[in-house]
Amino acid sequence: MSLRPDAAGPERLVVGAGISGLYAALLLARAGRRVRLLERAARPGGLAGAEVFRGLPCDLGSHRLHPAALEQPLFREVHARAPFLTRPRRGVLVLGERHVPYPPSAPSMLRALGLRAGAAMGLGFVAQRGRRAAFARWERDRAIAGEDVGFERFVRDRVGAAAYASFYRPYAEKVWGIPPAELSQTVAKKRISTTSPLALFKELARARGGAAADLARFVYPPGGISSIIAYLEARLAEAGVRxxxxxxxxxxxxxxxxxxxxxxxxxxxxxxxxxxRLEHRGLYLVYLAYPRARVGTPETYYCPDPRFWFGRVSELQNYAPDLRRPGETVLCVEIPEGAWGRGRDFAAGRPLEALLDQLVRAGIAPRGVAPVEARQRFVPNVYPLYRRGWLQDWRAAMRRAAALGALPFGRQALFLHCNLDHCAAIAADAVAHVEAGQSPEAWVLNAERYLDVQVRD
Ligand SMILES: Cc1cc2nc3c(=O)[nH]c(=O)nc-3n(C[C@H](O)[C@H](O)[C@H](O)COP(=O)(O)OP(=O)(O)OC[C@H]3O[C@@H](n4cnc5c(N)ncnc54)[C@H](O)[C@@H]3O)c2cc1C
Structure with a gap:
């Protein structure tokens, strides 16, 4: 047990040493509390931890900080000690064999899709009766209320059949591995409708107009995302908490x-x-070290195409130049658990051969160059699986947790799909709540507001 010698009052028990638990423990220690912090894994960090591969602290999948994260006190504090890098966003959407800059512009999408598919999709957007009204309702419908019509209907009603069939359905099937009609409309709201499509296009136009738009850049710690965890551990150790x-x-x-x-x-x-009855889906990460100074300039490739097993691929050094070894570059390939289930090995034998071939066909990895090392890590509990009707189960689970004397916060306990800065903000709210002497029951009554948090890719 780690206690601060001069700390006062009843001990505060914090469970889970991901960013949420670590930050909550630090805030409590700073408030003069005795703190005990329990972690199931061998190391702190959770999803913001690292896989040390070829001596490099590789993120557990593509992570970046949205510039808005700097509005959150924890990130301001870390930034003040070791300034984050500001990076231009050089994402790529892989559509078949074509590469479209991501975030995409309407003309580049049309060029990549070809005239016929592009026209079908464009017509789908504008021609269907009631489309404008559906767009207008987009934001209002995000409020979680009423009937859950399911992912398929929710998206088709808004973007049309062509866009649904080309992007949204294959993407949903790849990530979740269940028929999209069984998925909740929440998936669409969280994952897809960062905002309405019209608003998104307006924002993209502004970004291209030269304004310092947040979509065109991101911030990133020079030592990788796990350096934020190391920062929290160091501050906690100073406060006598481990x-x-x-x-x-x-x-x-x-x-x-x-x-x-x-x-x-x-x-x-x-x-x-x-x-x-609130399950999660995990993620296979395959790290590949190529004997090349660099394989491309994009930091992330987004791959909805069902022919490729991966949903995203990132090149580590394009996030931070320090994350490279001379003459070598590391790719991180993200394969959603989806319909695979657990216990697969993609980093050896035939599956690895097939994966390398897919990376070449997707135009990501160089032809005829074999990686010098491949390693897989499976990360469980990455994505909450929102099935239709999950909200009732969630409410019941929250009430049960509160009745047991627990205050659920953080991504796994609140069953959220959220960003690092959301986690830090919720941790601060949770600490303020207990410090004000309020009950777990009062917390869970208010926790529903966090369900509307929109993840930013
Ligand atoms: C592939 C990927 C990409 C991402 N990209 C971004 C991004 O670009 N930008 C961004 O801001 N965010 C991103 N995120 C999200 C971000 O990583 C998470 O939201 C955040 O790290 C979650 O922190 P947490 O502490 O709430 O939960 P977790 O990190 O899941 O931590 C929970 C901890 O609790 C422990 N635990 C669980 N049960 C118990 C128990 N019973 N007893 C003790 N310990 C327990 C676990 O071992 C774990 O360490 C991404 C996440 C992933 C997986």
Whole structure:
């Protein structure tokens, strides 16, 4: 147990040492509390941790900070100590064999799709009766209320059959591995409707007009995303708090705490409410070291095409120049668990050969150059699987957790698809809530507002 010698009052127990739990523990320690921090894994970090490959701290999949993250006090603090890099965004959308700059412009999309598919999609957007009204309703419909019509209907109604069939359906099938009609409309709201399509195009036009638009750049810590975790660990160590790793906290442990202060729980909700019917999907990461100074300029390739197993591929050094070894470059290939299930190995034998071939066909990896090393890591609990009707289960699970004396926060416990800065902001809210002496019941009543958080890619 790590206690701050001069800390006062009842001990605060924080579970989960991802960014949410670490930041909550730090805020509590700074408020003069005795803090105990439990982590199930061997190391802190959660999804913001690193896989050390070829001596480099590789992110667990493509991570970047939206410039708006700098409005959040934690990120301002880290930035003040070790300034983030500001990087131009050089993403690429891989459509078949064509590459379209991402975020895309309307003309580049049309060029890539070809005249026929482009015209069908354009007509789909504008011609269907009620389309304008559907766009107008886009923002209003994001409020989680009423009937869940499902992903398929929600998206088709708004973007038309052609756009749905070309992008949204294959993407949803690849990531989730269940028929899109069984997915909740929440997936569309969170993953796709960052804002309405019309607003997005307006924003893109502004970005191309030269304004310092947030879509055209991102910020990134020079030492990789896990350097934010290292920063938090260092500040916590100064406050006398260390995460106890290899220490899972579950339902049984909660029972033993009757009468104690609420547990700030940023772990996996399923550990507290095992019958909640709220599943996650994981992600296979395949790290490939190529004997090349660089394979391309894009930092991320987005690949909705169902012929390719991966949804995204990133080249590490294009996030931060320090993340490279001389004469070598690392690609991180993200293969959603989707319909594969767990226990596959994509980093050896035939699957690796097939994967390398796909990377060449997608125009990402060089032809005739074999990687010098390949390594796979499977990351569980990455994406909440929002099935139709999940919200009722979520509400019941939140009530159960609160009744047990736990205050769920963070991505896994709140069943959220959210960014790092959202996690930090929610952790600060959770700490303020317990410090004000408020109950877990009051917290879960208000927690529904976090469901509307929009993930930014
Ligand atoms: C591929 C990928 C790309 C991403 N890209 C971006 C991006 O570009 N920008 C961005 O801002 N964000 C991005 N994110 C999101 C960001 O990484 C997460 O939102 C954030 O790291 C979640 O932090 P967390 O602490 O809430 O949860 P987690 O990181 O999941 O941490 C939870 C911790 O709790 C532990 N735990 C679970 N159950 C228990 C238990 N019972 N007892 C003890 N410990 C437990 C886990 O081991 C884990 O360490 C991305 C995430 C992924 C996976």
């Amino acid at each position: 995460a106890e790793c290899g220490a899972a906290f579950d339902l049984a442990a909660l029972g033993a705490r009757a009468g104690a202060a609420p547990v700030l729980f940023a772990g996996d909700l399923a550990d507290l409410v095992p019958d909640a």
